[in-house]
Amino acid sequence: xxxxxxxxxxxxxxxxxxxxxxxxxxxxxxxxxxxxxxxxxxxxxxxxxxxxxxxxxxxxxxxxxxxxxxxxxxxxxxxxxxxxxxxxxxxxxxxxxxxxxxxxxxxxxxxxxxxxxxxxxxxxxxxxxxxxxxxxxxxxxxxxxxxxxxxxxxxxxxxxxxxxxxxxxxxxxxxxxxxxxxxxxxxxxxxxxxxxxxxxxxxxxxxxxxxxxxxxxxxxxxxxxxxxxxxxxxxxxxxxxxxxxxxxxxxxxxxxxxxxxxxxxxxxxxxxxxxxxxxxxxxxxxxxxxxxxxxxxxxxxxxxxxxxxxxxxxxxxxxxxxxxxxxxxxxxxxxxxxxxxxxxxxxxxxxxxxxxxxxxxxxxxxxxxxxxxxxxxxxxxxxxxxxxxxxxxxxxxxxxxxxxxxxxxxxxxxxxxxxxxxxxxxxxxxxxxxxxxxxxxxxxxxxxxxxxxxxxxxxxxxxxxxxxx
Numbered sequence: 149x150x151x152x153x154x155x156x157x158x159x160x161x162x163x164x165x166x167x168x169x170x171x172x173x174x175x176x177x178x179x180x181x182x183x184x185x186x187x188x189x190x191x192x193x194x195x196x197x198x199x200x201x202x203x204x205x206x207x208x209x210x211x212x213x214x215x216x217x218x219x220x221x222x223x224x225x226x227x228x229x230x231x232x233x234x235x236x237x238x239x240x241x242x243x244x245x246x247x248x249x250x251x252x253x254x255x256x257x258x259x260x261x262x263x264x265x266x267x268x269x270x271x272x273x274x275x276x277x278x279x280x281x282x283x284x285x286x287x288x289x290x291x292x293x294x295x296x297x298x299x300x301x302x303x304x305x306x307x308x309x310x311x312x313x314x315x316x317x318x319x320x321x322x323x324x325x326x327x328x329x330x331x332x333x334x335x336x337x338x339x340x341x342x343x344x345x346x347x348x349x350x351x352x353x354x355x356x357x358x359x360x361x362x363x364x365x366x367x368x369x370x371x372x373x374x375x376x377x378x379x380x381x382x383x384x385x386x387x388x389x390x391x392x393x394x395x396x397x398x399x400x401x402x403x404x405x406x407x408x409x410x411x412x413x414x415x416x417x418x419x420x421x422x423x424x425x426x427x428x429x430x431x432x433x434x435x436x437x438x439x440x441x442x443x444x445x446x447x448x449x450x451x452x453x454x455x456x457x458x459x460x461x462x463x464x465x466x467x468x469x470x471x472x473x474x475x476x477x478x479x480x481x482x483x484x485x486x487x488x489x490x491x492x493x494x495x496x497x498x499x500x501x502x503x504x505x506x507x508x509x510x511x512x513x514x515x516x517x518x519x520x521x522x523x524x525x526x527x528x529x530x531x532x533x534x535x536x537x538x539x540x541x542x543x544x545x546x547x548x549x550x551x552x553x554x555x556x557x558x559x560x561x562x563x564x565x566x567x568x569x570x571x572x573x574x575x576x577x578x579x580x581x582x583x584x585x586x587x588x589x590x591x592x593x594x595x596x597x598x599x600x601x602x603x604x605x606x607x608x609x610x611x612x613x614x615x616x617x
Contacts, residue, residue, distance in 0.1 A: 181208075183203065208226045208297075226252075318334070318335075353380070426451065453474040515556070549579045554571065
């Protein structure tokens with residue numbers, strides 16, 4: 149915390165130093181503290197282990213400086229930590245203090261200019277959050293547990309008119325320090341919104357992730373050299389009388405190339421493709437009565453990719469050369485979680501069907517009861533030789549992953565302070581033992597349940613508090 153205070157003082161000092169030169173008009177300070185206790189009970193099946201219990205905390209502190217009505221700058225630091233996870237200062241054995249690390253990072257730092265040359269165009273340059281629509285594909289990574297946040301290095305142009313807005317951005321995800329465009333991972337996009345209909349927004353967008361260095365963006369799978377992933381999407385959302393709706397569909401296409409991939413002593417020249425559809429739908433109805441109950445339902449389709457041809461021998465597994473593999477729908481930088489157990493915004497290759505009801509017993513308290521049903525889209529390849537690859541795969545694949553039910557409460561103690569709590573249970577079905585490729589954007593198998601016929605029961609409990617200022 150001392151380092152955070154020093155950072156704030158330094159930022160304020162810099163702001164005062166700029167005052168004489170840049171005619172500083174106003175300085176505001178804001179922040180957030182979010183603390184959540186998580187308890188997972190995986191019945192010897194959850195990926196975190198049999199049981200997991202931990203407290204996570206994210207602290208944010210920002211300074212905004214207004215130089216004129218159109219020119220401003222923002223600096224924001226944040227720290228995400230697990231209590232007792234290595235940044236605690238004290239040596240608890242000897243009692244001798246020793247600083248183990250600060251955990252403080254520069255989360256945002258940008259310059260913002262509105263009304264460029266007297267137009268409706270604005271420019272933001274520097275490290276910044278990106279959030280579009282309901283954050284189904286691009287968001288700030290603060291949903292559910294492990295809310296680490298997400299920001300991007302780059303620039304963003306926004307044109308705002310009465311009936312529409314258009315955003316264009318270019319960001320750098322990984323820098324290879326080579327020639328322009330070499331060994332880098334970049335993220336570009338255009339997002340347009342039409343606002344001419346009362347209480348309804350219609351969006352259209354194009355996103356492009358260009359991975360020339362397999363720099364960790366997740367679109368070029370391990371072992372491949374480069375990837376181009378394009379996403380075209382449409383979204384409509386709003387309210388009509390007592391109904392509210394959100395409908396979004398996106399199609400992804402692109403190539404994943406491997407110029408010279410060597411496995412053991414064998415050289416491959418494999419290519420793969422992105423050709424997948426993603427759909428997210430929700431419809432709700434709010435009753436005009438006490439507690440304002442809202443019924444809602446929805447579905448999501450995240451298309452799975454080819455899971456390979458039937459594998460009849462070890463020879464087929466290692467030497468089969470398939471140049472036409474399609475990859476599953478990639479969630480990009482989503483801030484949506486359909487499950488507390490199956491994903492961390494990277495679920496794919498599934499159908500999801502959702503139902504729920506929410507109500508407000510008081511103006512400050514919101515209760516939500518929700519359930520979801522998960523079905524695999526594409527099963528993994530059949531494996532038919534005698535040892536069945538040490539039991540990792542089998543020939544009989546079920547597609548039903550299970551049903552998840554959760555009860556959640558949100559209490560607004562004041563305008564600044566909120567308390568939240570929730571409990572979720574996952575009723576695992578047969579597909580949880582078949583290692584279906586539904587995590588890691590459909591690139592990794594779900595390894596939750598064991599192989600002894602136990603589908604697995606999962607429990608999750610959390611209690612959270614958050615204050616903003």
